[in-house]
Amino acid sequence: MSHLDADVVAEFRAGLIAGRRGARVAAHLAQCEQCAASGDMLAEVSAALAAVPAPAMPDAVARRLDTVLAAEAARRDYPERADGTPARKRRAEPVPGRLRGMAVRVLAPAAAVVALAGAGYGISQLAGQQPGTKAASSPPTHAAAQSARAGGLAAGTGGNPLRQPQPTFGVADSGTVYQRATILQQLQAALRAPAVPGRFPSAQVRACVRHVTSGAGQVTPLRVETAKFEGQPATVIFAARANGGDEAWVVTGSCSGTSGKVAYTTTLP
Amino acid sequence: MPGAGGQLPSDDELLRRHVAGDSEAFGELFRRHRDRLWAVALRTVCDPDEAADALQDAMVSAFRRAADFRGDSAVTTWLHRIVVNASLDRLRHKAVHPVTSADDEHALQALAAPDPARASDTRMDVDAALRVLPPQQRAALVLVDMLGFPVADAAAILGISAGTVKSRCARARARLLPYVAHLRGNRSASESVSPAQGGDG
Incomplete structure (x- = not known):
């Protein structure tokens, strides 16, 4: 029995394969340990990614953005400055x-x-x-x-x-x-x-x-x-x-x- | 509504005030969401310097184009969309320097190899794993799997259908399968990877 492509397993898990083809994939997964295992590993990929903590913005970046924002605000508030240039x-x-x-x-x-x-x-x-x-x-x-x-x-x-x-x-x-x-x-x-x-x-x-x-x-x-x-x-x-x-x-x-x-x-x- | 004493102004209200000329409103709005926007930019471009550039481009663009916001999505969706687009733009302009360098390839081969000794130095390499993905797939996966956006929200941010989001995420996950042991190690670096799970091949 040939195994399912990882893409196919992933798409099936995402609900993208329905109908008769979906039924075939489901039947295969029910009896093929290796493909079922790759399905489990796909779930682990998602779980592992979800567990990575979201990085906080570094202070240096925050300061830089604040500076740029202040410049933007000044540019908007004092257009005559630009006109004088x-x-x-x-x-x-x-x-x-x-x-x-x-x-x-x-x-x-x-x-x-x-x-x-x-x-x-x-x-x-x-x-x-x-x-x-x-x-x-x-x-x-x-x-x-x-x-x-x-x-x-x-x-x-x-x-x-x-x-x-x-x-x-x-x-x-x-x-x-x-x-x-x-x-x-x-x-x-x-x-x-x-x-x-x-x-x-x-x-x-x-x-x-x-x-x-x-x-x-x-x-x-x-x-x-x-x-x-x-x-x-x-x-x-x-x-x-x-x-x-x-x-x-x-x-x-x-x-x-x-x-x-x-x-x-x-x-x- | 100005009478709602004590309550923070909504995102929509802040954006309206900004368009009306309030010089503080946009800063307040942006600061409210900036950590999340930073995470989106960083995970999408996989490089802190590029992420800072992308986020700055996005912020300036949002500041200037606020009047174009039509209210057909949430303000946060609009902000995220601008950040994702700026990030993808960065990657496109960088295309002459391929995102996956020879060093990355080398590092990834090392990661994919079932070498338990490497299980400890994994944390920084989530980015390396994400770099194997094409940018469009990565952007979708970052929003859905890493940052927990519902598929519908991710679709609105990316400007694509929910089905396309699912499909990109599915292909991205399949592509990351060879690195699952590594990613698993990253999830809890203290737990050692069981040899029974890793030595199957």
């Missing part, structure tokens, strides 16, 4: 989750450089300033705000961010471990934190920053960090746009005047 930048601005996926997949194999340009627009939002005042910011106030956020080297450069005879930024080892899930928030926090005086940037770093930011119009670099991103050595560059608006670039590979691929760019909320 130049269209080119808005297209580049990702859903937070996209940032995560994109940044990680591109960055993971290589040392990464993250460049961040910040200016009054986004910062005033972060600091809880009245929305109406951001448009009214006069250039001197704006420049002063930039200086306040810049590394130590920015102190002596005066009020004109457009003329840069000297580097306006220092280089510091922040040691920050940037995580893909939270990089937006970490960048914002770093931007808000008081700057520490940094080393004078090397020619390569200066060239790198010029190279990275050259496509973004007038920007004033504020500071450069060496940090970690997802366990990989990373360099983080903070800068400010002259015309307002916060923006972030992610650059992979060794960064110099000729190398340093912008893998990602965003406007910070």
Whole structure:
């Protein structure tokens, strides 16, 4: 007597085989120990799966989803923020989750450089300033705000961010471990934190920053960090746009005047 | 109904409030169901990172498309459907990297072998066993056998007929038969697998 296929036994047990064929299967199962045993084992498969405890959501995932949700809510509640962002930048601005996926997949194999340009627009939002005042910011106030956020080297450069005879930024080892899930928030926090005086940037770093930011119009670099991103050595560059608006670039590979691929760019909320 | 003092708002009410502009409502709704949604995503894609991505995609999608919810199913069914679809999307996009890698195959061969010495290190391998299933079968089996959804609910979530759910589950169970000893060991790792049951072949 040939045995029943496991699929047939399973379908019979699920009530999918009825009528005369069902009767034949039932008759076979009644007299064939081996097929009856496989029926019992199918029941055990279900029972064993049911007994596996449902996993609770890990805290890290819960936090990440909360963050993304908050960003979604803010996006919905303050659409004028998005409207105030130049269209080119808005297209580049990702859903937070996209940032995560994109940044990680591109960055993971290589040392990464993250460049961040910040200016009054986004910062005033972060600091809880009245929305109406951001448009009214006069250039001197704006420049002063930039200086306040810049590394130590920015102190002596005066009020004109457009003329840069000297580097306006220092280089510091922040040691920050940037995580893909939270990089937006970490960048914002770093931007808000008081700057520490940094080393004078090397020619390569200066060239790198010029190279990275050259496509973004007038920007004033504020500071450069060496940090970690997802366990990989990373360099983080903070800068400010002259015309307002916060923006972030992610650059992979060794960064110099000729190398340093912008893998990602965003406007910070 | 606002007058129902002390009672938590229903899922439908939270979704309505969200659509009406309440910025807290969706978060409350999502947190209410997130462990279960997480379980669905994790078991369907069999990878925590992918599951987190899928769940995030689903959450954002649900947030934005809430106004499209027509109320022809429960809100939870709708949420689960979005999560399952996002999970299956993830798997489709990953198809260039086959879900069952050479390592998995190796691990599964080891699992299928009647080796009592391996009965102890079984717990983490439920995922490995689930990975042998085609995604559509796995999604059905996860909902019905692992998470205990009635077939009708699973059908609504998956957007297929109850008969198709049963058929996918049946084929999935049959496919997992070679690993039953392993799964049994997982159910109660302290009980050793009886050699009389395992050494039949």
